[in-house]
Every structure is written in structure tokens, then in C-alpha cells.
Amino acid sequence: MSRERHVPTVKPPRRPELRLPPLRPYEGWELEPDGDYDGLAFTDTDLSGQEGPGARFLDCALEGCALDETSLANARLIDSRLARVRGVGTDLSGASLRDVEVLDARMGGVQLAGAVLERVVVSGGKIDYLNLRQAKLRDVVFEGVVLSEPDFGGAALERVEFRDCVLRRADLTGARMKDVDLRRAAEIDIARGVDRLSGAVISPAQLLDLAPVFAAAVGVRVESA
Incomplete structure (x- = not known):
């Protein structure tokens, strides 16, 4: 007697497999439009009001950062983690996020x-x-x-x-x-x-x-x- 095979009603999402390499501390002053940020740790960094449209973040960790009114329109975040970020009015319109974790964020009006x-x-x-x-x-x-x-x-x-x-x-x-x-x-x-x-x-x-x-x-x- 054949058994009826259970067919899932919905396909589960594929989760990111994030393995960050050893990171260097970010020592910059201001984000730059179309800036390139690779393998950096932004720790408790105040990025409020900064302008980084079109920037690329690869293998980065942003932890405890302030993002009030930060402009990151059309930015690319790849293989990165945002933990305990906070802010109001962060602009990520048109951005691309791939293989990203956002953990314990406290935000409002994110675009x-x-x-x-x-x-x-x-x-x-x-x-x-x-x-x-x-x-x-x-x-x-x-x-x-x-x-x-x-x-x-x-x-x-x-x-x-x-x-x-x-x-x-x-x-x-x-x-x-x-x-x-x-x-x-x-x-x-x-x-x-x-x-x-x-x-x-x-x-x-x-x-x-x-x-x-x-x-x-x-x-x-x-x-x-």
C-alpha cells in the first residue's frame, strides 16, 4: 500500500550563511558617497546625518551604531551584520541587502x-x-x-x-x-x-x-x- 507523500504547503526561505572574517576597526571620519568599505568593524560609531549614497559594505559589522538621518540610498550591503543599530529616518531607499543579518535593531521611519x-x-x-x-x-x-x-x-x-x-x-x-x-x-x-x-x-x-x-x-x- 503506497503512502501519500507530504508536500510542503510553502517553500521555506534560505537563510544567510554569514561567516565574517577578522575585521579591522573603522577609523574614518565621515562616510563617502560611493565609498568602498571592506572587512571593517563599525563599533558604537555615530553615523548620524552622514552621507554615503551608493556606498558598498562587504564583510562588515555595524554594532551599536547610531544611524539617525543617515543617507545610504542605493548602497550595497553584502555578507554583513547590523547589530543593535538605532536611529530615525535612515535612508536605504533603492539599497541592495544580500546575506545580511539585522539583530536587535531599534529604528523608526527606515526608508x-x-x-x-x-x-x-x-x-x-x-x-x-x-x-x-x-x-x-x-x-x-x-x-x-x-x-x-x-x-x-x-x-x-x-x-x-x-x-x-x-x-x-x-x-x-x-x-x-x-x-x-x-x-x-x-x-x-x-x-x-x-x-x-x-x-x-x-x-x-x-x-x-x-x-x-x-x-x-x-x-x-x-x-x-
């Missing part, structure tokens, strides 16, 4: 519109008003992080997992999803675009929680007799 994230883990911490409009996310894991009012408007998400994280007042307007796993999210609150969850997987309990939002989206009133 990642039009960015490309591939094999990225965002773990712990809290990020308010994360702007990912028109971004492309592939093989991305959000785990143990609080995302307050994230904007995924028009973004493309493929093999993205939300694990033990809180998703509050999320905007999914125009988003496109494939193999997006929400089943292990601690909290899901969709403000707009609940109809864009096609391509995502949720749990039965989450379906009950989201029932009023689904009903409102299709114009169904729920009233007691």
Missing part, C-alpha cells in the same frame, strides 16, 4: 522603498514605520521583531517568513506574495490590503482573528440576529 533584500534575517528589536514600498524581498525572515505600521505597498515577497514576530497595522496594498509564511507570527494586524494575502499561508486561528477584516474587505456586515 527601504525600492530596495532588494535577498537572504536577509531581521531578528529581535523593534522597527516603527518601516517603508518597503515597491521593494523586492526574497528569502527573508522576520523573527522575534515588532514591526509597527510597516508599509509593503506594491512590494514583491517571495519565500518570506514571519516567525514569533508582531505585525501591527501593516499596509499590504498592491503587494504580491509567493510562499509567504505567516503561521508562526505572534500577532497579525492588517490595516490595508488584506486582499493581497493570496500567496500567503496563515493558520486556522489567524483566519478567525482576521475574519472581520476579510468580511469588511468584501463588504459583508456581521451582525447578531
Whole structure:
């Protein structure tokens, strides 16, 4: 008698395999536009207000850095770790993040519109008003992080997992999803675009929680007799 093979309902994301080499301490004064930073450790460095659009960070670690109003538009972060970074208004619009870990960040108003994230883990911490409009996310894991009012408007998400994280007042307007796993999210609150969850997987309990939002989206009133 043949056994029925279990077919996974969603493809899991590939996580980054980050192995940083021995790093040299960063001893610069100011970031430079189109600057090239290779094998450097930025430790408790105040990069607030600095201008580094188009810069490339390869095999770098940014730990405890301040990134208030730091301009890193169209920057490239490759095989790098950002740990305990903090800041408001960091501009990473159009940036490319590949094989990157973001650990215990405390940030607000981060601009990642039009960015490309591939094999990225965002773990712990809290990020308010994360702007990912028109971004492309592939093989991305959000785990143990609080995302307050994230904007995924028009973004493309493929093999993205939300694990033990809180998703509050999320905007999914125009988003496109494939193999997006929400089943292990601690909290899901969709403000707009609940109809864009096609391509995502949720749990039965989450379906009950989201029932009023689904009903409102299709114009169904729920009233007691």
C-alpha cells in the first residue's frame, strides 16, 4: 500500500550563511558617497546625518551604531551584520541587502522603498514605520521583531517568513506574495490590503482573528440576529 507523500504547503526561505572574517576597526571620519568599505568593524560609531549614497559594505559589522538621518540610498550591503543599530529616518531607499543579518535593531521611519533584500534575517528589536514600498524581498525572515505600521505597498515577497514576530497595522496594498509564511507570527494586524494575502499561508486561528477584516474587505456586515 503506497503512502501519500507530504508536500510542503510553502517553500521555506534560505537563510544567510554569514561567516565574517577578522575585521579591522573603522577609523574614518565621515562616510563617502560611493565609498568602498571592506572587512571593517563599525563599533558604537555615530553615523548620524552622514552621507554615503551608493556606498558598498562587504564583510562588515555595524554594532551599536547610531544611524539617525543617515543617507545610504542605493548602497550595497553584502555578507554583513547590523547589530543593535538605532536611529530615525535612515535612508536605504533603492539599497541592495544580500546575506545580511539585522539583530536587535531599534529604528523608526527606515526608508527601504525600492530596495532588494535577498537572504536577509531581521531578528529581535523593534522597527516603527518601516517603508518597503515597491521593494523586492526574497528569502527573508522576520523573527522575534515588532514591526509597527510597516508599509509593503506594491512590494514583491517571495519565500518570506514571519516567525514569533508582531505585525501591527501593516499596509499590504498592491503587494504580491509567493510562499509567504505567516503561521508562526505572534500577532497579525492588517490595516490595508488584506486582499493581497493570496500567496500567503496563515493558520486556522489567524483566519478567525482576521475574519472581520476579510468580511469588511468584501463588504459583508456581521451582525447578531
